[in-house]
Amino acid sequence: MEIGTLTSVLLGYSDPSLLYQYRKIQGDVDQLTLLQKLISPSRASILFDFF
Known part of the structure; x- marks a missing residue:
């Protein structure tokens, strides 16, 4: 998976x-x-913006 996909999964988004x-x-x-x-x-994180 790409880094953006991994980030969204790890942050619970x-x-x-x-x-x-x-x-x-x-x-x-x-x-x-x-x-x-x-x-x-x-x-889950409250961060609304990621790569």
Whole structure:
């Protein structure tokens, strides 16, 4: 994935499964599931602007 996509996922702005459907995230479904488990919704940021 690109740095902008990674930033939006890590800040809790975007859902990894939705980005996977839009082909912004590539890889195995097992890796996507692991990413979703690592990024909890409670980590959402208030930052409104990113790359």
